[in-house]
Amino acid sequence: MELKILGSSSHGNGYILEADNEALIIEAGVKLLEAKKAINFNLSKVVGCLVSHQHNDHAGNALEYASAGVIVLALPEVIIAKNIERNYKTIEFGKGYKMGNFKILPFELMHDVPCAGFLIEHPQSGKVLFITDTYACKYRFTGLSHILIEANYADDILTDNILEGRLPQVMRKRLLTSHMEIESTKEFLRSSDLKQVRNIVLLHLSDGNSNEKRFVDECKAVTGKKVVAANAGMVIQFGALPL
Ligand SMILES: [Zn+2]
Numbered sequence: 001m002e003l004k005i006l007g008s009s010s011h012g013n014g015y016i017l018e019a020d021n022e023a024l025i026i027e028a029g030v031k032l033l034e035a036k037k038a039i040n041f042n043l044s045k046v047v048g049c050l051v052s053h054q055h056n057d058h059a060g061n062a063l064e065y066a067s068a069g070v071i072v073l074a075l076p077e078v079i080i081a082k083n084i085e086r087n088y089k090t091i092e093f094g095k096g097y098k099m100g101n102f103k104i105l106p107f108e109l110m111h112d113v114p115c116a117g118f119l120i121e122h123p124q125s126g127k128v129l130f131i132t133d134t135y136a137c138k139y140r141f142t143g144l145s146h147i148l149i150e151a152n153y154a155d156d157i158l159t160d161n162i163l164e165g166r167l168p169q170v171m172r173k174r175l176l177t178s179h180m181e182i183e184s185t186k187e188f189l190r191s192s193d194l195k196q197v198r199n200i201v202l203l204h205l206s207d208g209n210s211n212e213k214r215f216v217d218e219c220k221a222v223t224g225k226k227v228v229a230a231n232a233g234m235v236i237q238f239g240a241l242p243l
């Protein structure tokens with residue numbers, strides 16, 4: 001299994017879990033063409049596209065994906081907001097879904113609109129956890145092989161930006177109840193079962209309120225694991241066996 005990163009920011013999110021004979025797209029925030037390029041235009045190997053929530057950096061191209069025949073799995077709010085009329089499945093929390101050999105368990109996150117995280121299992125990757133656009137996660141998971149988790153901002157960098165007049169005060173209030181602060185990311189990792197984890201991938205770093213090197217170093221220090229920040233164009237080996 002390979003993880004291919006098409007984009008991971010407020011400008012557009014897109015990720016592909018690509019196995020030998022099938023691929024699962026996560027988020028529809030980049031143009032379908034970018035996803036096609038990443039899989040050598042072999043769209044027939046795509047078994048579906050998971051969409052976490054209705055914001056355009058995650059769902060902006062969901063209708064384009066569905067229109068091309070990609071089954072979109074998303075909350076009802078997303079299907080309605082994006083006018084998707086065919087090639088979709090709606091998420092009900094507590095239910096599991098199967099797309100090809102990918103088993104998917106959506107769970108509720110805490111954003112400013114309804115938002116889903118995903119526990120994804122495939123024989124070639126083991127359990128993959130995907131969490132973004134949430135200020136916290138009330139669940140913990142065991143036996144994970146790979147973790148993709150938002151590390152959006154650092155409160156001290158944000159506060160400096162506000163004090164220096166680069167950002168309005170109201171920004172802090174919004175972020176506190178919508179996105180993952182680095183200390184929350186670290187707390188989640190610290191309190192998770194990391195025994196079998198091979199990769200931790202930090203998602204959706206803010207343009208102005210984050211520091212990539214610091215975030216990666218801090219998460220490495222807390223977990224003792226391989227940590228990278230997601231950037232467009234990256235390909236990461238997502239094998240199933242523990243290192
Ligand atoms: Zn977002």
Ligand SMILES: [Zn+2]
Pocket residue numbers: 053055111133
């Ligand atoms: Zn959002």
